[in-house]
Amino acid sequence: MIFPKQRYQCIQCGKSCGQWRIWVEPDLVDSLRRHPLALRLQVAGQPYLVEHEGGWHHLGYDKNGRCFFLEGERRCGLHASTGWLSKPRACRQFPFFLVETPDGTQVGLSFRCSAVQQNLGVDWEQHRNDLEQLAGSGAYRRVGFEATSMGPVRLEWRDYLGWEASWREQLLRGFCLRAIFYHHLVTHLGLELAEVDFARLVQNWTLSALALLQTPLELAELKSNGESIRYFEHVLERKWLWLGENFLGRMLLLLVGEQLYWSAGDKALDLVEGEWLGHREDLGPVEHGLADTMLQFCHR
Numbered sequence: 001m002i003f004p005k006q007r008y009q010c011i012q013c014g015k016s017c018g019q020w021r022i023w024v025e026p027d028l029v030d031s032l033r034r035h036p037l038a039l040r041l042q043v044a045g046q047p048y049l050v051e052h053e054g055g056w057h058h059l060g061y062d063k064n065g066r067c068f069f070l071e072g073e074r075r076c077g078l079h080a081s082t083g084w085l086s087k088p089r090a091c092r093q094f095p096f097f098l099v100e101t102p103d104g105t106q107v108g109l110s111f112r113c114s115a116v117q118q119n120l121g122v123d124w125e126q127h128r129n130d131l132e133q134l135a136g137s138g139a140y141r142r143v144g145f146e147a148t149s150m151g152p153v154r155l156e157w158r159d160y161l162g163w164e165a166s167w168r169e170q171l172l173r174g175f176c177l178r179a180i181f182y183h184h185l186v187t188h189l190g191l192e193l194a195e196v197d198f199a200r201l202v203q204n205w206t207l208s209a210l211a212l213l214q215t216p217l218e219l220a221e222l223k224s225n226g227e228s229i230r231y232f233e234h235v236l237e238r239k240w241l242w243l244g245e246n247f248l249g250r251m252l253l254l255l256v257g258e259q260l261y262w263s264a265g266d267k268a269l270d271l272v273e274g275e276w277l278g279h280r281e282d283l284g285p286v287e288h289g290l291a292d293t294m295l296q297f298c299h300r
């Protein structure tokens, strides 16, 4: 188990207990229906479980968008009465992202979580049992066991780790990812584009992303702060670049995420993590498109 630098301890803010669709794994549905709290909700006519075609179920929410199992303002009634394992797997897993690497299971965190955003946490040993239960009972993405490629460049896991360490170190020194990746692409892919034109390209892609997200924002200047450094360093640490269809495309997608972050003000983390980098699964075609465009400017 490889624990991240970033910290976490649930502060029971209730943010992840409403609005987001929580699917219930099929083998938990029956025991959930027999749970004493569910029986009470059933008698009260509350739709705590919603059935979909194909027999899939997700948790239902009340008129305020809150999970019916919440007690009081923020406490999960399932967890409080019958323990962590009686909650759907999606609830147990949030805010963790687990990835299998040649060095062990890398623990990542979602920056949608209030505690993660504030870097509130306890010693990682206190999470070990829960994480080992999750890791031992589910299938997770495997990265780095085979080489990948960055455009025409073959990329081995050990080389990547060296790159990641260097990028994270540069972030900590206050450089933005756009500058870091620009110099990387010049060195490794022979990118023949002035830095100012590269910046303009990223800004144009970001305008397209804003149209896709239907979020009207003005583009803002990149300027590192403590939160942005912590967030983007963790995105690298959780091996996000390996989890898409195209490594180079993902690097460019991350630059769009960085520009979105600077443009979104105090909603930056929710927008970038929730709708672009952390919880979005349909951007494969965008990755390929960005990579193809970039390779047109490269000569190797």
Ligand code: SF4
Binding pocket: 009, 010, 011, 012, 013, 014, 015, 016, 017, 094, 095, 112, 113, 114, 115, 116
């Ligand atoms: S968002 Fe994070 S801190 Fe808030 S309830 Fe969910 S896991 Fe806990």
